[in-house]
Amino acid sequence: MDRSNKPAAIGVAASLPQPTVTIHDNRIEATLPSGESVQVYLYGATVTSWKLANGEEQLFVSSKAHLDGSKAIRGGIPVVFPVFGPPPKNHATSALPQHGFARSTNWEFLGKSTSESLGSDKSKTHNAVKLDFGLSSDMLSEEFRKAWPYEFGLVYSVTLSSEGLETSLQVQNKGTEAFEFHVLLHNYFRVKASDFTPSLGVNSLANAATFFNLQNKSYTDKTDNYALKTESSPAIAITQETDRVYQDVDPAVPVIVATADDDSAPLSITRQGLNTITLWNPWTEKAKGMSDFGDEEYKEMVCVEPGAVGGWQTLEAGEFWEGSQTIRPRL
Ligand code: BG6
Numbered sequence: 001m002d003r004s005n006k007p008a009a010i011g012v013a014a015s016l017p018q019p020t021v022t023i024h025d026n027r028i029e030a031t032l033p034s035g036e037s038v039q040v041y042l043y044g045a046t047v048t049s050w051k052l053a054n055g056e057e058q059l060f061v062s063s064k065a066h067l068d069g070s071k072a073i074r075g076g077i078p079v080v081f082p083v084f085g086p087p088p089k090n091h092a093t094s095a096l097p098q099h100g101f102a103r104s105t106n107w108e109f110l111g112k113s114t115s116e117s118l119g120s121d122k123s124k125t126h127n128a129v130k131l132d133f134g135l136s137s138d139m140l141s142e143e144f145r146k147a148w149p150y151e152f153g154l155v156y157s158v159t160l161s162s163e164g165l166e167t168s169l170q171v172q173n174k175g176t177e178a179f180e181f182h183v184l185l186h187n188y189f190r191v192k193a194s195d196f197t198p199s200l201g202v203n204s205l206a207n208a209a210t211f212f213n214l215q216n217k218s219y220t221d222k223t224d225n226y227a228l229k230t231e232s233s234p235a236i237a238i239t240q241e242t243d244r245v246y247q248d249v250d251p252a253v254p255v256i257v258a259t260a261d262d263d264s265a266p267l268s269i270t271r272q273g274l275n276t277i278t279l280w281n282p283w284t285e286k287a288k289g290m291s292d293f294g295d296e297e298y299k300e301m302v303c304v305e306p307g308a309v310g311g312w313q314t315l316e317a318g319e320f321w322e323g324s325q326t327i328r329p330r331l
Contacts (some may be wrong), residue, residue, distance in 0.1 A: 002073060003038075005139075005282070007104065007130045010150075013298065015220070016033075017033035017089055018033065019031060019032050019033065019114050019116060019127070019128070019129040019160075020077055021112045021129065021131070023046075023071035023109065025040045026042055026043065026067075026069070026255075027039055027040060027042060027048070028040050028042075028109055028131055029161055030113075030129045030131060030161060030174050032053075032126060032127050032128070032129065032160060032161070032281040034050075034053050034127055034162050034291070035048075035052075035053035035054070035055070036050075036051060036052055036053050036160055036161075036162055037049065037051045037113070037160070038050050038051075038131070038158060038160040038165065040077075040131060040133070041067065041073060042106050042107050042133070042159055043067075043069045043073065043101070043104070043106055043107075043110070044072060044073055044078055044079060044102065044105065045079055045107040045133040045145040046072075046073045046076045046077060046078050046080070046103065046132070046164075046291070047059065047076050047077040047158055047167065048061050048067075048073060048075065048076035049061070050160070050165050050327075052290075053162065056189060057190055057263070057330065058165075059075065059076050059077065059187070059189065059190055060075050060076075060077030060187060060188040060189060060191070060262040060266070060300055060301035061073050061074070061238040062168075062292055062293045062294060063294055063297070064291070064292045064293055064294055064298055065292055066292055067284070068112070069106065071104070071292060072099070072103040072104045073103070073126065074188075074290070074292040074293055075188045075203060075301070076188060077119045077163065077167060077185055077186060077187050077188070078099070078103040078104065078186040078187070079102045079103055079154075079156060079169065079183075079184075079185060079186070079310075080099045080100055080103060080182065080183065080184035080305075080307070081100050081101075081102035081154065081169070081171070081181060081182070081183050081184075082096070082100050082101075082102075082148060082152075082180075082181035082182060082183075083096055083098075083099070083100045083180070083181070083182050084099060084100075084182040084183075084184045084278075084309040085098060085099065085222075085309075086098050088322050091180075091318045092121065092148065092179065092180060092282060093147075093180075093181075093205075095147035095148070096107065096144070096147050096148055097122070099184075099186070100148075100182075101140060101141075101144040101147075102135060102154065103186075104277075105135060105139065105140060105144065106112060106132060106139070107133040107135045107139075107154075107156070108133065108134060108135070108139065109110050109131070109132075109133060110132035110134045110155070111132055111192070111264075112129055112130065112131050112132075113129070113130040113132070114128065114129050114130075115168045119177060125239075125251055127158060127161060127162050128160065129159070129160050129161075129187055130157055130158070130159040130321075131157070131158045131159075131160075132155060132156070132157050132158075133155070133156045133157075133158070134153065134154065134155050134156075135153070135154040135156075136152065136153045136154070136174070137150065137151050137174070138196055142183040143182040149174070150175055150177075150179040150295070151173070151174040151175030151176075152171065152172060152173060152174060152175070153171075153172040153174050154169060154171055154172070155170045155172075156167070156168070156169050156170075162222075163328060164326055164327050164328035164329060165326075165327045166324060166325065166326045166327070167185055167322070167324065167325055168272075168322065168323070168324030169183055169185070169322065169323055170320055170322045171183065171313075171315060171318055171320060171322070172319075172322070173316060173318060173319050173320070174312070174318075175317055176317050177317055178314055178315060178316045178317060179314075179315055180313065180314050180315075181273070181308060181311035181312065181313050181315065182307065182308060182309040182312065182313070183254075183305070183308045183313070183321075184274075184276075184305050184307030184308070184309050185274070185305060185306050185307065185323075185325055186254065186278075186303060186305045187269075187270060187303060187305060187306075187325075188271055188301050188302075188303050189257060189301065189302050189303070189304060190300060190301060191208045191259055191299070191300055191301060192208065192296045192300070192303055193211050194257070195207035196232070197228075206306050208259045209237075209258070209302045210235045210236065210237050210255060210257075210258045210259075211235070211236040211255060211256065211258075211263050211279065211304070212234065212235055212236075212255070212256040213253055213254060213255050214231050214236060214246050214249065214255065214277065214279075215233060215245045216230065216231060216232055217230070217231050217247065217248065217249055217303045218230055218246070218247045218248070219231060219244040219245055219246040219247065220244065220245045220247070221243070221244055222244065222245070223240075223241050223242070223243050223244075229244075231246065234305045235258075235275070236279070238279075238281045238283075238302060239298065240283055240285035241281065241282060241284075242279055242280060242281045242283070242285055243278075243279075243280050243281075243284070244278065244279045244280075245276055245277075245278045245307075245309065245310075245328060246278070247275075247276055247310050248275055248276075249275055249276060249277045250275070251270065251271035251273065251274055251275055251306075253270075253273055254268035254269060255268070255269045255277055255304060255306075256269075256330075257302070257304055258270050267327055267328065267329055268327070268328045269304060269306060269325055269326070269327050269328075270325070270328075271324065271325045272307070272322070272323060272324045272325075272327050273308060273321070273322055273323035273324065274306040274308050274323045274324070274325060275308065276306055276308065276309050276310045277304065277306055277307070278303070278304075278305035278307060279302070279303065279304060279305075280302075280303035280305065281298055281301070281302050281303065282297075283298050284298065286298075290303065292321075306323075306325045308323055
């Protein structure tokens, strides 16, 4: 018998438990044999849940979030493209809404992959799953297409493994002229509300999350009229409304998000092609002003948003660009 066709080899591989992927009308869910799971809505290709093997949810989604496609989902990982923040005047993105259209358009599920290409260690490949989503110009509403009339394609890949979660965006210019864009992955991380420091008053509250590896970085402080500042703290705590865009952050150096309680391991985020980090927490007053966010929910979340938003990325006709993040639940 030809040894290359030895049935035993096939038998061993086939007996390994495989990830399960369930396709619903509006969302895709994947679970690994080891118990980790992820959920992605087609609306915005928004990852709305990422659970570890012990069932612990890593992402925050507001109890008031709209999940019916009527508004960008308040929580999870919305994809920001092609403009971050309010669009500037006199720019190709000027007629778009804040944070662009990718987060408020239905994407297409392109398929799953659990193949060996997901890892060099073949014994582990049954414990990883990649979900691919696509969005192209012809899938936009007429309104968005008019506001940003470029021919483009986006492929967003969400890879879940027992080591962590990776999300990766490829931007393709399918037209005949160059365009400019921003990309940002708007992670809402969950922080246990009980982690909040008992207070003497609102001003003594500190969110339980602390951020490392941003010291000495320049940032624009959106809460202070976009003033340019330098981070002095090695361990940043959130004690007030925070809305900062850190510039020129080396993507290979992980940003660490630690929480106050000892039983939660810190998250680390490394990036490729994304050299800005936005830190956002709306705090008390802004929280009250948002219809899709609970008044007290600012205690339960922090946004740590890897992006390429320090300036415009220019993409020539026929070219593509890629940026990604890898979030690991432990160091
Ligand atoms: C952050 C911005 O990325 O997103 C903030 O830095 C903004 O300025 C926040 O308030 C939420 O934006 P939106 O459009 O989802 O309410």
